[in-house]
Amino acid sequence: MKVLPDNNTIIAALAEGDEQLFGQLYDYYSQALFRNIYKLLPDTQEAEDVLQTVFLKLWEQRHSLNSKQSVAGWLFTTSFYMTMTCVRKKVKTRMQALAETSLEVKQEEWEHDDRYEKKTAFLREAIDSLPERKRLAFELYKIQGKSYKEVAETLGIKEETVKEYVKSALQMLRQMAAKSDVALYTLFVFFIA
Known part of the structure; x- marks a missing residue:
């Protein structure tokens, strides 16, 4: 696997819209990110969706990255929080389904959580x-x-x-x-x- 340039070079290249370097980042980090996502969200398609969303977000936010930020750290932290958000939504959906069968739980309790x-x-x-x-x-x-x-x-x-x-x-x-x-x-x- 190709060695990546230093963090400052990566951030500058991303800010300039370097798609080739972006592809290298994907190749370098996607497997490790996928494994981490899959540990918390053991559904291949959902884990892949989160992974793609993480890289899409990196591309969309490439102009706001700064040299004090590690791109690797950004990727792993963002993937963790996105995965947790997805897990939370799944849990919330299941809880809502349970709540709908119970007269004691009101729908509006879930809407502003x-x-x-x-x-x-x-x-x-x-x-x-x-x-x-x-x-x-x-x-x-x-x-x-x-x-x-x-x-x-x-x-x-x-x-x-x-x-x-x-x-x-x-x-x-x-x-x-x-x-x-x-x-x-x-x-x-x-x-x-």
Whole structure:
């Protein structure tokens, strides 16, 4: 596989509309992104749709990227949040179907639900509040889907240290989620842990 240029070169090329480089980005990252999406959304067609939407969004937002942003990080983070949005919609649809069969649940309760956005924002803040090395290890392993070995090589530390960082980060995030909201804790346990 062809080696990609540095991040600043990628951002500049995308801003100029370089379709060839965009294709290289797709070739380089699509398989890893698909695997991560599929872990949370185990339907091949839906996972593929999310993947295509992520790259479409990258193309549409190529002028707003800046050199402080990692394109790889943008792709993995965006794919994670888009996947979670899709999962939320599926859950919401199923819950609505259940609600329609129950006289106790009113339809309008589902129509103005911004709780998910608040929970994902809280989760992002919680991840950002982790100590830097633990946050990096967690994001590389859990969000970008890298192996412990790959994370260790990226951060220049031992594999065992990566495992400890990820374990510690998960414990810290679980504690924050449990203190904040039982539903958030449940979301965290099912989709992050």
